[in-house]
Amino acid sequence: MNPLLNPFMGIPLLKSYLLDPNRLRRYNPEELKRYQGKALKKIVRYAYTIPLYHEKYREAGVKPSDIKNIDDIHKLPFITKEDLRSSFPDKLLPFGYKKKDKYEVCTGGTTGKPVCIYTDFYTIGKSSTIILREVKELKLNWRNLRFVHIGNFTPRRIDLVVREHFQPYIKPIVSLENHLNIDVSTPIKEIMKRLNEFKPDLIMSYPAVFQHLAFLKRKGYGDNVNPKICWTGGAMLDEYTRRYVEDAFKCRMLNIYPSVEAGTDIAFECLQGIWHVHEDFFYIEAVDDDMEPVASGERGHIVLTRLWGRGTPIIRYTGMDDWVTLLTDVDCSCGLKTMVIKGGVEGRLRANIVLPNGKVFPPGAFCFITPILIELGTFKVKQYQVVQKNLHEIEILLVIDEDLRDVGPSVETIKEKIREAYEKKVGSDVTVNVIEVEEIKNPGNSLKPPPIVVSYVSRDEGYKVLSE
Numbered sequence: 001m002n003p004l005l006n007p008f009m010g011i012p013l014l015k016s017y018l019l020d021p022n023r024l025r026r027y028n029p030e031e032l033k034r035y036q037g038k039a040l041k042k043i044v045r046y047a048y049t050i051p052l053y054h055e056k057y058r059e060a061g062v063k064p065s066d067i068k069n070i071d072d073i074h075k076l077p078f079i080t081k082e083d084l085r086s087s088f089p090d091k092l093l094p095f096g097y098k099k100k101d102k103y104e105v106c107t108g109g110t111t112g113k114p115v116c117i118y119t120d121f122y123t124i125g126k127s128s129t130i131i132l133r134e135v136k137e138l139k140l141n142w143r144n145l146r147f148v149h150i151g152n153f154t155p156r157r158i159d160l161v162v163r164e165h166f167q168p169y170i171k172p173i174v175s176l177e178n179h180l181n182i183d184v185s186t187p188i189k190e191i192m193k194r195l196n197e198f199k200p201d202l203i204m205s206y207p208a209v210f211q212h213l214a215f216l217k218r219k220g221y222g223d224n225v226n227p228k229i230c231w232t233g234g235a236m237l238d239e240y241t242r243r244y245v246e247d248a249f250k251c252r253m254l255n256i257y258p259s260v261e262a263g264t265d266i267a268f269e270c271l272q273g274i275w276h277v278h279e280d281f282f283y284i285e286a287v288d289d290d291m292e293p294v295a296s297g298e299r300g301h302i303v304l305t306r307l308w309g310r311g312t313p314i315i316r317y318t319g320m321d322d323w324v325t326l327l328t329d330v331d332c333s334c335g336l337k338t339m340v341i342k343g344g345v346e347g348r349l350r351a352n353i354v355l356p357n358g359k360v361f362p363p364g365a366f367c368f369i370t371p372i373l374i375e376l377g378t379f380k381v382k383q384y385q386v387v388q389k390n391l392h393e394i395e396i397l398l399v400i401d402e403d404l405r406d407v408g409p410s411v412e413t414i415k416e417k418i419r420e421a422y423e424k425k426v427g428s429d430v431t432v433n434v435i436e437v438e439e440i441k442n443p444g445n446s447l448k449p450p451p452i453v454v455s456y457v458s459r460d461e462g463y464k465v466l467s468e
Helices: 007-026 029-047 051-060 070-075 081-087 121-137 158-165 188-198 207-218 239-249 370-376 411-426 459-467
Strands: 103-106 116-119 147-151 179-183 202-205 229-232 252-258 265-269 275-277 282-287 299-306 323-327 381-390 393-400 431-436 453-455
Touching: 007 029, 007 121, 029 051, 029 070, 029 299, 051 081, 070 282, 081 116, 103 158, 121 158, 121 265, 147 188, 179 188, 188 207, 202 207, 207 229, 207 239, 207 381, 229 239, 239 252, 239 370, 282 323, 370 411, 393 411, 411 431
Parallel strands: 147 179, 147 202, 202 229, 229 252, 381 453, 393 431
Antiparallel strands: 103 116, 252 265, 265 275, 282 299, 299 323, 381 393
């Protein structure tokens, strides 16, 4: 039976589709805060029926009745990645709840054991209203939008769960002829061929996938691949990759901030380049290393609360590991008045670059290549990666476009200027080697494209340096 035919499912989702996309524009700050408070109270009452949260809240001496408004969120204990891991599968759903209509979704686990939680049809359906909002904010018409998602469709990944357990049931209501899913493991020339046949308006994928597609576009492939927007998430987008892709496809490349735990996008980049948080769906905080809140405008570790949904709730979750700088009371010229993430998400805390002199760089703050390539006016570098091999050695890998090798500044000039830039930042105790390579491979067996910044310095080793 189609779940949408159940009035207890279909009517709430219909209401969401009608009201949710425009809510951020309808509500003033006071109304939004009241809405958040009501949503938090509801989700905490639900969480109290789930063994993991029930135990955590009893231990902290907090009851659902203690939560009166959104400011009371600080009474609730943090939930860690290890909490979710150790509680799966039996302590992440309400007491006595059957798993029949719940779907397991898991993170990639490229840095260790994956995190697995539960979602359901309603949660997936409601999350899709966020996509509708973002499409409207990008001035695109969702009714005839030709949309391509190049994602990870392996078992227990959210992409596959949505494709198998949600999309088939909305066909009678929403035509899927304008929607195309492509697995990220598909050879890049085959992806370009399918894009060329589909003629997309909007493409969503990882930055590295766009970089490879842009390379092919420069070589004459994909005459019909002329999207209006390139949408990217799941990895850090550096400014050089953005310029490289935008120059090839002659359209904007904009960020979204999705996660498996969130179930959808936490924030998105508007046409003015500002990262807006979906504050009616999420409440996010930034804390320091001692788990104390940081002031607006200060960098901190993100803490995520999902204010909606069923399955496994996500409340004061610290496992995202991302650096963010949150700003409030920002008037964006796009018209949205929300909390924003200044400069975007800066990368994972565990990927920090710790130097012998005690300096610490988040991944997003350790990319010094873009200004050099912009200054030299070249797109000769097809791809790059910064690798901290140990505390005293950094390698910068460059993949060169052979067709442009003899155009503009020489490869040796580029390498030398990049080396000099990094030597100024890291100090004399660190050796910087800039190396030309044929390709930059994915980490391990991951289908996710390789990260821009990688560190092989262990966390303990980094802490030792910082404590000296």
